[in-house]
Amino acid sequence: MKRVKPFILVVLLFLGASVSLSVRGQSSPVKRMSPDALVKDLYTQHDRKHSPFFQTRSRALLYKYFEKSIADKIWKDAVTSKGEVGVIDGDPLYDAQDMEIRNFVINKPTYADGKARVNVTFENFGQKKSLVFVLANGRSGWRIRDIEYGESGTLAGWFKDRR
Numbered sequence: 001m002k003r004v005k006p007f008i009l010v011v012l013l014f015l016g017a018s019v020s021l022s023v024r025g026q027s028s029p030v031k032r033m034s035p036d037a038l039v040k041d042l043y044t045q046h047d048r049k050h051s052p053f054f055q056t057r058s059r060a061l062l063y064k065y066f067e068k069s070i071a072d073k074i075w076k077d078a079v080t081s082k083g084e085v086g087v088i089d090g091d092p093l094y095d096a097q098d099m100e101i102r103n104f105v106i107n108k109p110t111y112a113d114g115k116a117r118v119n120v121t122f123e124n125f126g127q128k129k130s131l132v133f134v135l136a137n138g139r140s141g142w143r144i145r146d147i148e149y150g151e152s153g154t155l156a157g158w159f160k161d162r163r
Contacts, residue, residue, distance in 0.1 A: 032141035032142070033141060033142060034109065034142065035109040035116035035118050035133070035135045035142045036106055036107070036108055036109050036118050038065060038135065038141075038142050038143075038144070039106055039118045039120065039133050039135075039144075040106050041065075042065050042093070042144075043093060043104075043106070043120075046093050051093070052064070052065055052066075052074070053074060053078070053088060053091075053092055053093075054078050054081075054088070055078060056075075056078050056079050059071070059075050062074055062075055063140075063143075065143065065144055066143055066144045066145075067136060067138070067143045067144065067145050070144070070145065070146065070155065070156060070159075073087075073156075073159045074088070077159070087158050087159055088155075088158065092147060092155060093131075094122070094124060094129070094131075095129060095131060095149045095152050096124050096129075098125070099124055099125075100124060100125050101122050101123070101124055102122065102123045102124075103121070103122055103123045104120075104121075104122040105120070105121050105122065106118065106120050107119040107120070107121070109135075114136065114137065115134055115135060115136055115137075115145070116134075116135045116136075116137070116142060117132050117133070117134055117135075118132070118133040118135065119131070119132050119133075120132075120133065130150065131147055131148065131149055131150075132147070132148040133146075133147055133148075134146045134147070134148065
């Protein structure tokens, strides 16, 4: 058996490591979430106390879920409210100030006119509620354009009413 010279062994190890690093260093494509997966992730973060609403640490957290125009309004409301009640005066994911949620369901999206609609249903203190998330598909994937609350109006409408 022929002995490999130490210099060649070092060169081969160096080349193997550099190839491995360059492959790992390449960015992988961003995984785009479906409309219902995005809504589900928003509720999951909310339940973990990482909701993008009312926080003033990360504007990017809002952009993860919402289109820029509505995200900027939510951000401005959180910043200018300084811990007081702003335009959003309850929990926008449940359209309520107090919650006892049961029978929570995120339905499959429906698609029309380039938009997706995700219906979320639940009971709060025994009262049936239904919210509709309206999403648009942009360069960074699906983002929430608005939330429809039925009689309570829409998230975007709340900001228009408070000009």
